[in-house]
Amino acid sequence: xxxxxxxxxxxxxxxxxxxxxxxxxxxxxxxxxxxxxVDDGSPGDCxxxxxxxxxxxxxxxxxxxxxxxxxxxxRLVGAEGSTSDYVGFLDPDDxxxxxxxxxLLSAASDTGADIIGSAAYEANIRPxxxxxxxxxxxxxxxxxxxxxxxxxxxxxxxxxxxxxxDLRSIACTSILNNSDDLLLNVLCALRDPLYVNVPYSLVDHxxxxxxxxxxxxxxxxxxxxxxxxxxxxxxVQNAADKFGIKLDYLLSRSMEFNYKKIRNVNxxxxxxxxxxxxxxxxxxxxxxxxxRLAERERREAKQRLDATKRKLLAERxxxxxxxxxxxxxxxKLVVERxxxxxxxxxxxxxHSKLKRIGFFKALATWRxxxxxxxxxxxxxxKRLRR
Numbered sequence: 001x002x003x004x005x006x007x008x009x010x011x012x013x014x015x016x017x018x019x020x021x022x023x024x025x026x027x028x029x030x031x032x033x034x035x036x037x038v039d040d041g042s043p044g045d046c047x048x049x050x051x052x053x054x055x056x057x058x059x060x061x062x063x064x065x066x067x068x069x070x071x072x073x074x075r076l077v078g079a080e081g082s083t084s085d086y087v088g089f090l091d092p093d094d095x096x097x098x099x100x101x102x103x104l105l106s107a108a109s110d111t112g113a114d115i116i117g118s119a120a121y122e123a124n125i126r127p128x129x130x131x132x133x134x135x136x137x138x139x140x141x142x143x144x145x146x147x148x149x150x151x152x153x154x155x156x157x158x159x160x161x162x163x164x165x166d167l168r169s170i171a172c173t174s175i176l177n178n179s180d181d182l183l184l185n186v187l188c189a190l191r192d193p194l195y196v197n198v199p200y201s202l203v204d205h206x207x208x209x210x211x212x213x214x215x216x217x218x219x220x221x222x223x224x225x226x227x228x229x230x231x232x233x234x235x236v237q238n239a240a241d242k243f244g245i246k247l248d249y250l251l252s253r254s255m256e257f258n259y260k261k262i263r264n265v266n267x268x269x270x271x272x273x274x275x276x277x278x279x280x281x282x283x284x285x286x287x288x289x290x291x292r293l294a295e296r297e298r299r300e301a302k303q304r305l306d307a308t309k310r311k312l313l314a315e316r317x318x319x320x321x322x323x324x325x326x327x328x329x330x331x332k333l334v335v336e337r338x339x340x341x342x343x344x345x346x347x348x349x350x351h352s353k354l355k356r357i358g359f360f361k362a363l364a365t366w367r368x369x370x371x372x373x374x375x376x377x378x379x380x381x382k383r384l385r386r
Contacts, residue, residue, distance in 0.1 A: 002032075002105075002109055003084075003085040003086055003105055003108050003109045004032065004033065004034075004083075004084040004085045004086070004105075005033040005034070005084050005085065005086040005087070005088060005101055005104075005105050005108075005155060006033065006034040006035070006036050006078075006079075006082035006083070006084040006086070006087050006088070006158075007025060007033060007034070007035050007036065007087075007088045007089070007090055007096075007101070008036045008038060008074075008075055008078030008079060008082065008087060008088070008089050008090075009021060009022070009035065009036070009037050009038065009078075009089075009090050009091070009092055010038045010040050010071050010074030010075055010078065010089075010091070010092075011037060011038065011039050011040060011042050011044075011046050011074075011092055012040040012041065012042045012068055012071070012074070013042055013043065013044060014042070014091070014092035014093060015042065015044035015045065015046050015049060015092070017092040017093040017206075018037075018046065018049050018092045019049060020095060021090060021091075021092045021093070021094055021095065021096075022035060022037075022049075022053050022060075024094075024095040024096045024097075024100075025090075025096055025100075025101075026053075026057060027098050028096065028098055028099075028100060028101045028102065029098050029099050029101075029102045030101045030102035030105060033059070033084070033101050033105070034059040034060075034061060034082060034083075034084055035053075035057075035059060035060045035061065036061045036063065036078040036081055036082050037050045037060070037061065037062050037063070038063045038064075038065070038074040038075070038077050038078040038081075039062065039063065039064040039065065040065050040068050040069060040070070040071070040073070040074040041064075041065050041066060041067040041068035041069070042068075046062075046064075047062060047064065050062040061081060061082075063077055063078065063081050065077065068175070069171070069172070069175060070171075070174070070175035070176045070180070071091075071176065071180055072170070072171050072174070072176035072180040072183070072184070073171040073172065073175070073176070075089050075151070075180075075184075076167060076168065076171045079156075079158060079161055079162060080162065082158060084158060085108070085157065085158060085159075086104075086105065086108050086116075086155045086156060086157055086158060087155070087156050087157075087158045087161060088100075088101070088104065088152075088154065088155045088156070089151045089152055089154075090152050090203065091152060091205075091206075093205075093206040094152055094203050094204065094205050094206065095203065095204040095206075096202065096203055097201075097202050097203065097204065099200070099202065100202040100203060103118070103198055103200055103202060104116045104118065104154075104155040104198065104202070105155065107155075107196050107198050108155055108157070108196075111130060111194070111196050112194070113130070113157070113193075113194045113195060113196040114156070114157045114160040114188070114191075114193035114194050114195065115154055115155070115156055115157070115160075115188060115193050115194075115195045115196070116154060116155045116195075116196045116197075116198065117146055117147075117153055117154045117195065117196070117197050117198070118153045118154070118197070118198050118199075118200050118201060118202045118203075119147045119148070119153065119199075119200065119201045120147065120148045120150050120152075120153050120201065120203070120205060121201055121205075122201050124144075124147035124148060124201070125147070125199050125200065125201055126144075126145060126146070126147050126197055126199060127197075127199050128196075128197060128198060128199050129145065129196075129197050130194070130195070130196045130197075131145075131194075131195050132192070132193070132194045132195065133192060134189060134190055134191075134192050135246065136195075137189040137193060137195050138186075138189050138246045138247060138250070139246065140195070141185070141189070141250050142246065142249045142250055145197070146195070146197060149181055149182050149185040149186075149250070149254075150181050150205075151180075151181045151184055151185065152203055152205060153202070153203060154185075156188065160188070160191065160193065161188070163191075164187050164188065164191060167187065170183075170235060174228075174231055174235075175228075176228055176231070176232065178224070178225050178228040178229055178232075178258070179228060179229045179232035179233075179254055179258070180228075180232070182232060182236070182250070182251075182254045183232045183235055183236060186236050186247065186250070225258055226258075229254065229255070229258050232254075233251055233254075233255075236251060252289070255289050255293060256293055259293040259294065259297070
């Protein structure tokens with residue numbers, strides 16, 4: 001029997017992107033699925049946009065929260081509000097490729113897997129595989145057999161997802177807009193899932209959208225990212241228990257991703273945020289690791305700078321040697337020119353001498369010939385007497 005799916009789209013200040021996202025779902029090669037829009041207390045007119053689509057397509061649901069609870073909570077509300085076998089998640093600035101639903105749902109129907117994953121980008125595509133078990137899935141995340149921990153590349157069995165222990169309490173007690181993908185996928189991995197990977201990239205994700213949760217634009221954004229990521233870090237460690245060590249690498253990747261996001265915008269934001277944090281947080285392992293990443297970044301930058309300086313010094317020394325060599329060549333050239341000028345002057349003198357010698361030789365020859373001619377042309381009488 002063919003499985004059913006619902007695609008949940010949480011919306012908070014992202015109405016400008018919502019129409020394109022829904023349109024990409026309306027262009028799917030497989031049509032029998034629901035679209036669940038969760039208005040997470042957004043100040044925009046999300047309802048009017050959804051109502052427009054509800055008039056042209058059945059199966060478009062609208063759920064509104066009275067206030068903003070964060071994307072983690074909104075996704076859970078959308079999953080609870082769906083009635084399908086499987087649930088997928090997109091952000092409003094994502095564009096699903098036409099085969100997105102069909103490819104993932106087909107694999108779900110064939111295998112009955114708890115999670116069906118794909119690649120975020122073409123470069124990260126991995127071969128088809130199926131694994132089961134907590135350690136196996138965590139190890140696959142660590143060695144990147146599972147190419148990423150984004151939720152928008154996956155389809156989750158609804159029953160499996162909603163039975164995660166403490167999922168609702170986590171969603172209700174924390175406003176999570178950052179590192180939430182990591183948290184959800186770790187919580188799923190700890191439930192001993194059957195995981196299937198399909199060798200496709202099925203979503204065009206806008207990773208550079210301004211004002212997104214992962215793109216800080218001020219120090220307050222950096223503080224929010226650090227605070228939220230720190231909460232997720234400790235939630236994962238607490239939930240993982242004996243598997244915490246195996247998750248260290250995955251957590252380090254998440255920290256490095258967040259740090260690079262901050263660094264790429266403005267490293268001063270990070271420095272200022274560190275100064276503003278309460279001293280009581282100084283023992284926080286997550287913060288210490290973030291600081292460690294910053295220090296490593298600075299060391300690497302200093303090493304690159306030192307290497308550049310050494311290279312520049314070597315180039316300068318090479319240039320100085322080349323200049324000295326050119327000066328020597330110029331001196332040799334001057335000497336050679338002077339020598340050539342002397343040889344030319346000498347040749348001119350020799351040429352003049354040769355011209356003079358030639359003139360006198362010609363004069364002597366002429367005189368000799370004249371004498372011979374006079375004698376030869378003497379009168380016949382003189383010749384006869386002789």
